[in-house]
Amino acid sequence: MKLYIAEKPSLARALSEALPKPLKKRDGYIEANNGDVVTWCIGHLLEQAEPDAYDERYKKWVISDLPIIPTKWQLKPKAQTKKQLTVIKKLIKQSKIIVNAGDVDREGQILVDEVINYCGASKTKIANAQRCLISDMNFAAVKKSVNNLKPNKDYIPLAVSALARARADWLYGLNMTRLCTLQGQKSGYQGVLSIGRVQTPILALIVNRHIDINNFISKPFYEVIANIETSDRVKYQGKWKPSAACEPFMDDEKRVLSKSLALNVIERINGQQGKIIKVAQDKKKQQAPLLYNLSSLQIAAAKVFSMSAKQTLDICQQLYEKHKLITYPRSDCQYLPKEHLNDIQAVTNAIASVSSKSQKMLADADLSIKSRVWNDAKVGAHHAIIPTARNKATGVLSANEMKIYELVARQYIAQFYPPFEYLDKQIHTDIASGLFISKQKDILSNGWKALFPTATKNKEAAEFSSVALPQVKVGDQVQCIKGDLIEKNTTPPKPFTDATLLGALTGISRFVTDLEIKKALKETDGLGTEATRAGIIELLFKRGYIVKKGKEIHPTEVGSQLITALPLQISQPDMTAMWESQLESISTKSMSYQAFINGVQGNLELLINEVKNISFTGLPKTTNKKVFRKKTKARTYKK
Template identity: 35%
Template sequence: MSKLVICEKPSVAQSIGKVLGASKRCDGYLEGGGYIVSWCVGHLVELAQPEAYGETYAKWRLEDLPILPEKWRYQVSPSTKKQFQILKGLMGREDVASIVEATDAGREGELIFRLVYHQCKCKKPFERLWISSMEDAAIREGFARLRPGTEYDALYEAALCRERADWIVGINATRLFSCKYGPTLNVGRVMTPTLAMVCGREAAISGFQSEPFYTVQLVPEGFAANGERMKEKTEAEKVAEECRRAGTATVVKSERKDRTEKPPALYDLTSLQRDANRQLGYTAQQTLDYTQSLYEKKLVTYPRTDSRYLTEDMAGMLPGLVEMVQKKRDISPDAPVPVNAAQVINGKKVSDHHAIIPTKTLESADLAALPSGELAVLDLIALRLVCAVGDPCRYSETTVTLECAGHQFKSKGKTVADPGWRAYVSAADGEKDGDDAPPIPALSENAELPLARVELKEGKTTPPKRFTEDTLLQSMETAGAEEMPEDVERKGIGTPATRAAIIEKLVQKGFVERKGDKKAKALVPTDKGRALAAVVPEQIQSPSMTAEWEEKLLGIEKGGYAPDDFMREIAGMVTDLVKNYETVKGVEIKMPGNSKVIGSCPHCGADVAERDKGWFCTHRVPTKSSDFVGEGGATERSGCSPQGGRSGVEFVTTQCRFVLWKDNAYFKKIGKHLTAGMAEKLVKEGRIKLKDCKSQRTGKTYNADVLLTTEEDGRAKFQMEFDNSGKKSGGKKN
């Protein structure tokens, strides 16, 4: 008899299959050693579209809302139907006695497996593999302590509630606002509150009125001291002149305090994404993708974690791991780190997975073969481990108060006695304080100090800064915290695993754009985004309400909150929204009629223009509901009138079917995201050169050219030409 192991991705299946001895390659699975190892390739089973609940829902009409399924229906994703059938066949094999659920150890991984298991109507017992590392030893240990699948029923219930709540809010709110205002307006349970935060920050910036202020600065020998801010320049000039005439200042107070700065905590996903955005300019999604790849290569532990600590049983391995990481990544290799394990050990603060750290596999890995992005993220994780167990930074802080001509002036200075963990951090890492003050010479009280000069400084109050992904992630993580009890386990909106995707959706849907020439680009709402925020009521865009929902989902995971109560709350909110929402007058939401043209259609020669979902030949724009899917599965249309019929914006459909989808399956399979620049080059030149493509089968990276041609009906077709040979892969349809 055999055990069937179901993983989430082929690369993970290969790693597990190697450990289990399942080395025989078959169509869609590996076999050997008493095991069959297969994979899901993401979400094989997904919630059905509204029309599956009745033909009337194929059209977008206000009178059909709200759509609240009594019995939920699921469908097999057309693009992964073959792999689903393989899994169904494997589950039905007579020699398969039981199943091991080896999808990612988290909420979404649980959902992916369970939906396939139930869709196949499988009744065989299954056990759960729960690991935080893809190292061989961790896999062996995980299989030695498999847990009954029923222990994770509550996690599955939470995942179901999250998926169905997103569907209910996404479908109903998207149709409601699209029918009310014309163009497609995607609304999401988490996406819309995040947009509201970005729009709120932009409104604060736009409404800010800068005001001048003035300060007087005294400069004795070796340091400077500043007076209080003054609104009137004449007042500041008077103070400056009085001080110049005095010529000296008296030391009223000189106080020195010894202080320590604790090392930073280890990384969870959000803190890693924030640092990678600020220091490297990576988006949250890029950082997640790089870290996930490092995890699959066994170089770091599980990335989708919200913990910044390790468990007590890991304390013994820390000294050896830290020493290895120090030498491997050349982090002050000649000065061994004093490993203060207690600083990073706290099992009570570890939920599903511990903090992200490098693994022992790093020691023997050929890091020269890593893509530059993965190596940069790996170095952040390595440096953070070394810093986190280091000694505190010890310094003395001196505060001096001077008096001159009856006015007081203050200065602060800092002298580092022992840099501790900061010795491992260079200025390039962006970890040093930007406000470090130079040391102040030793001063005695009542001493008279000659003034080298007296200066009048002019400044202006500045508006709040625009969000970057670093600061937006922070705001998402803490949203609603002031309105929630202090002892709640998870505050904020979204989870570490979903926040990156939410930001990407806002950009892809055209509600937010990235601007600026700095590494960490600013996130700025578009006209469409501001208009949506203006018409969506508080109950949908409230970060505190969404944070409360996230806390309740966690309560469902822990078995402390009833799933039915959560779903009733979501359904009640959506029903109230549909029944009581009143159209906001005077808000104009423009259709993307002036979309950017990126070139001529390679099939028919017409313009290819950008839309929400991709770059379309202007002689063909989709009208099928399956062509557009929004957050939570919300089907998108060109727009509806308030009466429920189609608006004046009609899409014309001709024979040309050329389109480059932004969420492009071909490019996703090779580990890439189709950007506007790539699409334009493909259309204009018929080919693009790509570096660090990733093989789904082997996990290895390679460089190649992607060539664009078309089918007879205009559909895009891709071929791959490799750098090291003239071979081309088989053509793939878009």
């Protein structure tokens, strides 16, 4: 008997439909006509054991016990899913071949693998286990995956990476949460001070932005505009570009802070002759944007519909599991394998059937266009989020489900539109040895941007001018009629919103202080993973560390004081982002599990010694011990 173990019941149902009929539904599994069986997990059936499983004394939180580091790690069944684990254990003993049908990521890999190992599968069964990779829950796609099973041992590095992540989270989160909570108690704070490798740096981003806003002092800066006339009396304007000699009078963003310098430039150019030193006219093209991964879809939904990251993820899960209208949503990829070129007609037909709005967009699509997203080299365990070939939802789509579906569909349809084309013209004018640049952009063809009218309207209004530049050539003499001083003021950074916070997390290298780590992280996925970011942000709200005011995300007093008190290594993203890089190295076998864990343990001991000397005196005094007891029972050491 071949036993398929799916990550969740919905995937098990889809998988069983690809097996020989008739199907027999049993208690906790589905049996196919050929004797093969499909069973399922319900998320993680196992969890890391609590500290008191290793030693009874750890029930009490005591600083002298830290760090708690298990010598032999233990998993324990979750109470609410123990029955299903018993079913799987019995089926594993009866099976000849086991198939891991977890989600196509490291979490899905370890989720099923740890059950197989925990339930006592023989070494032979483990060695011969197979892997079923399903990223599209429609019948044809599932059938294809069932007929194309891979050796499960090929994905062991992915499972090892997930195992390393889970144990490192336990070590770091549990020990630091206990220590910070106990240190807080010394100062009169009776709540839990939860610390996590991802949650704490995310909180720090929000707190530090709040501090930057409060401490911001607006400063004036200056621009000079030259009003110029050609020999044919055609007028145009040029903006002064300061030379390297002006850098002492400029800020980091190359803005001139010296008014006297700007006035001096105006005095020098008023009424002076100038000369054209460069004329450039380039026809430029912008290709359609890449397809969505989860983060980019969450950012788009936040901007367009003001949806939170969790809302978007939950809707995506419904579209994937219940309606089977989109592919696997927790993807970090924005490309498709070339074999998907064969599905274009089926997918676009389905889009037209599901959404009348999308059907209209397809009217001008050219399905023969092959965009940059069809790239095998860019596709890993999963591909971009796209509509499936299913042409009907299971039931009626809610308004929000339709919104997200149409976002995904539009991004796919855009791949079959021509490029956005525009003419970029520049004139460089020398006046009294100063450089003045004039720019003009003219739209030649909207191309794919015709599908995004509201999203690009404001941006293009600023970039594309209706004022035409004169016809001139290099060497032409011109006259500067006068210079104008433009005074502006620097503006404070804006509070994070759902969209900008997600953007910060996916581009975390901007916030990393260590130059070597910053360089290494330029091409990584950022802080956290596609699958975890939404949940961790939601966790910060639940723990009272952040609140939302309108669209803006602000820290609470507790959140602010916690970050202010913590050492920089805990609150900055450097360490966490480096973990992500190392975990990826484990999955590609370029780093060992033991080397990673040894590094985590060594750093943990240093941090504990440092935090022991910190006083959390700035935290508000609380006496709600009922809340304290309730929270200490929760697994507060998660990410």
